[in-house]
Amino acid sequence: MSIPALFRQTVVSLEVFPPKPDAPVDMIHQTLVQLSHLKPDYMSVTYGAGGSRAGLTLEIAKEIPTLCGCPALGHLTCVGADKASIQQSLAQFQQAGVEAILALRGDVPAGRDAQTAFAHMPYASELVKEIVAYGGFSVAAACYPESHYQSDSQRDDLLYLKRKVDCGVDWLVSQLFFDNDAFFSFVDRARRIGIRVPITAGIMPVLNAKQILRMTTLCGASIPASLSRIIARYGEDPVSFAEAGMDFCCAQITDLLKGGVDGIHLYSMNRAKSATAILQRTGLRD
Numbered sequence: 001m002s003i004p005a006l007f008r009q010t011v012v013s014l015e016v017f018p019p020k021p022d023a024p025v026d027m028i029h030q031t032l033v034q035l036s037h038l039k040p041d042y043m044s045v046t047y048g049a050g051g052s053r054a055g056l057t058l059e060i061a062k063e064i065p066t067l068c069g070c071p072a073l074g075h076l077t078c079v080g081a082d083k084a085s086i087q088q089s090l091a092q093f094q095q096a097g098v099e100a101i102l103a104l105r106g107d108v109p110a111g112r113d114a115q116t117a118f119a120h121m122p123y124a125s126e127l128v129k130e131i132v133a134y135g136g137f138s139v140a141a142a143c144y145p146e147s148h149y150q151s152d153s154q155r156d157d158l159l160y161l162k163r164k165v166d167c168g169v170d171w172l173v174s175q176l177f178f179d180n181d182a183f184f185s186f187v188d189r190a191r192r193i194g195i196r197v198p199i200t201a202g203i204m205p206v207l208n209a210k211q212i213l214r215m216t217t218l219c220g221a222s223i224p225a226s227l228s229r230i231i232a233r234y235g236e237d238p239v240s241f242a243e244a245g246m247d248f249c250c251a252q253i254t255d256l257l258k259g260g261v262d263g264i265h266l267y268s269m270n271r272a273k274s275a276t277a278i279l280q281r282t283g284l285r286d
């Protein structure tokens, strides 16, 4: 079944990233096998900044149907890409049996400037058009409940999102967020301007205080008072922080499910143990 067809019920997806150059490639296989026990509806594989590790995205994505028994969603970015290179990547994904692509603009890699990085494809919407024209893929795109960090206004960001969806996006995967009110308000605004595709909630497990602070600074996600209290109280005590963070994450997901969210996309960070605990405690998996 194609991924878009799965959205008749709440879709549970997991995200993995290619291992660092010094890590054994076998490690990701073990992680995939452990995550497969959670029977995700699909698994996505991130794409390295600048495409430096693009080959690994493909290598991992092609293993997913066999190792995990679910479809793979390969991430692809506009960084340094032109029509020819995108067509080549799509041909490789197709040969590898990957049928779905998360079309992203990407960020400017260190040492490069935006003009050269995005010379041929300035926005993800251009990539969506290329994938749709190529044919044979379902297409996901990113969305930002609290707006993209570079956008001038919430309204502009939403209008650009609508334009991107209208290019042929089948479903949206959100940036991480911790404030469910912000997410539900974003979904309402999106629906009001005619964005009808499923919007799946990107959930980052709260396991490490420094990591949460670094990520929220990078992407601009707000920290609600309840999470702020956990950071203040347990920030210097990793074990207690991880326990309180797990409670926070499970409560966040439970509340999203009660609110009728289309899907939960867990940024599993290649950690099968915490992903398993989260999906089991929230009743999403046995």
Ligand code: FAD
Pocket: 045, 046, 047, 048, 049, 050, 075, 076, 077, 103, 104, 105, 106, 107, 122, 123, 124, 125, 142, 143, 148, 149, 150, 151, 152, 156, 157, 158, 160, 161, 164, 173, 174, 175, 176, 202
């Ligand atoms: P776009 O949709 O192109 O938007 C980028 C900015 O441009 C926004 O501010 C938007 O408002 C604005 N904009 C859009 N269209 C126009 C227009 N026509 N005119 C003017 N402004 C416009 N990065 C990676 O490198 N690899 C990954 O694997 C990866 N995975 C991700 C997965 C998810 C679920 C998410 C949410 C993000 C991921 N990213 C990844 C990060 C992403 O590449 C960055 O957030 C990037 O800055 C924006 O990508 P985008 O596809 O949302 O861009």
